[in-house]
Amino acid sequence: MRSTETIKAAYKGTEKHERSEAMAPEWMLHATDMVMQYYLDRELVLDHCVLRKFPKPQDNHRYMLYAHVPFCRTLCSYCTFHRFLFKEYKAREYFINLRKEMTEVHDLGYDFTSMYIGGGTTTVLMDELVKTIELARKLFPSMKEVSCETDPQAMGDPSIKLLKGLVDRMSIGVQSFNDDILRMTERDKFGTAEQVFEYIAKAKEDFPICNVDMMFGFRGQTDEILQHDMDTVLKLLPRQITTYPLMVTSQTRRSVKDKIAAPTSILARQYRIILDTLSKEYTQLSSWAFGQATNEGFDEYVIDNDEYLGIGSGAFSFLGDSLYVNTFSLRRYSERLREGHCGVERKRTFTKPNILRYRLLLSLFAGRLTRKYFRQVHHVSLDRVLFKEMAALKLIGAIKENPDDKDQLIVTDRGKLIGLFMMKDFYSAMDNIRAELRKPLKESDM
Ligand SMILES: C[S@@+](CC[C@H](N)C(=O)[O-])C[C@H]1O[C@@H](n2cnc3c(N)ncnc32)[C@H](O)[C@@H]1O
Numbered sequence: 001m002r003s004t005e006t007i008k009a010a011y012k013g014t015e016k017h018e019r020s021e022a023m024a025p026e027w028m029l030h031a032t033d034m035v036m037q038y039y040l041d042r043e044l045v046l047d048h049c050v051l052r053k054f055p056k057p058q059d060n061h062r063y064m065l066y067a068h069v070p071f072c073r074t075l076c077s078y079c080t081f082h083r084f085l086f087k088e089y090k091a092r093e094y095f096i097n098l099r100k101e102m103t104e105v106h107d108l109g110y111d112f113t114s115m116y117i118g119g120g121t122t123t124v125l126m127d128e129l130v131k132t133i134e135l136a137r138k139l140f141p142s143m144k145e146v147s148c149e150t151d152p153q154a155m156g157d158p159s160i161k162l163l164k165g166l167v168d169r170m171s172i173g174v175q176s177f178n179d180d181i182l183r184m185t186e187r188d189k190f191g192t193a194e195q196v197f198e199y200i201a202k203a204k205e206d207f208p209i210c211n212v213d214m215m216f217g218f219r220g221q222t223d224e225i226l227q228h229d230m231d232t233v234l235k236l237l238p239r240q241i242t243t244y245p246l247m248v249t250s251q252t253r254r255s256v257k258d259k260i261a262a263p264t265s266i267l268a269r270q271y272r273i274i275l276d277t278l279s280k281e282y283t284q285l286s287s288w289a290f291g292q293a294t295n296e297g298f299d300e301y302v303i304d305n306d307e308y309l310g311i312g313s314g315a316f317s318f319l320g321d322s323l324y325v326n327t328f329s330l331r332r333y334s335e336r337l338r339e340g341h342c343g344v345e346r347k348r349t350f351t352k353p354n355i356l357r358y359r360l361l362l363s364l365f366a367g368r369l370t371r372k373y374f375r376q377v378h379h380v381s382l383d384r385v386l387f388k389e390m391a392a393l394k395l396i397g398a399i400k401e402n403p404d405d406k407d408q409l410i411v412t413d414r415g416k417l418i419g420l421f422m423m424k425d426f427y428s429a430m431d432n433i434r435a436e437l438r439k440p441l442k443e444s445d446m
């Protein structure tokens, strides 16, 4: 064990300075945040748009289906997702509407090869979740992969067996294997670190792909604690691991900042620990996702799917050149479905340069940047249309040419960290949209 002084130094960010500087100096991360903020403030502004139906699918386009389940039995203070406190009658009605919306999307001509059910906690009503996945598999016979999100305790419930054979990938929120961090973040409600470890070991037997969500950037999460978190998850060896930096947004600022969030200056150093530890057994699928070196599987759905359609309250869709956002009110969601309409209430259409910038951000985040993708999918020369962005990324050492392949660019570890910061900013901006759309909600909307 190291001395308290050393731990304090680590916490203040004065230790291992060189290692994190090599990753990216603080001014660079700060500048990344500023540039992202500039674009997001200008571009991520949504227009009112009460849409009756989603646009029809386009020939030869591949779509992913996203379904949102906005209920949890208890709420976590730092959580930035769209969720309400669980009430059974509301949740039952909601699942019925979700299936109705899915059927309508099918009738529009959509087909999907994969489905991502996100939350909230998707397993709050197991029988309803089962019915929903069964319907999805019936409506879309080409559906190959279904992914679900839940908490660790759900793995201890005998009803989890009902999802066997229906869910290919189960993503479980662990966050940390340190009991003090679990207590501080109120995650001890899902069990002690030891119990959570057992839940995950069991989940690995029940589902072909198990993903474990971990988080860093918590107050008091010293380098030792994070190292222990990473070593413990390595012992479990799930097929996938996701390591999120704690994101603080307008929704959670009051409950999280200065209470459970560490200064962002420690993130670069902590990210180094994560990369160094997980790279022993995992390959990197994106800035924050890792897959077992011998396997590959589900990835971040926004990376692998250029276009996705979101059903349910608060779901986002990206179709063609537009982002669509469904109503955050459960009452209005019900009304819209009763009228035979979809839930969309906001829309933003992007210019081609902005779509290309977004794809560049995703490529950096994915750690895979190819000229071929831009040429074949978007019919542009990456170096010409995003000349300034490419020059800046090369200048700061985020990307470099691959001497063995002219089409491929190498995303350096620094580039992955920059990608992680950009994605964090992007998610935070999406969360600010959620906050704005949730603000006018009344008790009857929840
Ligand atoms: C929406 S939750 C769903 C999983 C499940 N409800 C649970 O809590 O275990 C998915 C993941 O989002 C991540 N998450 C939630 N709030 C976050 C935040 N403010 N910053 C970073 N990641 C966050 C957590 O890692 C969590 O496991």
Ligand code: SF4
Pocket (backbone or CB within 6 Å): 071, 072, 074, 075, 076, 079, 080, 081, 083, 119, 120, 121, 151, 173
């Ligand atoms: S972290 Fe999971 S359990 Fe907690 S409020 Fe968010 S979605 Fe619900």
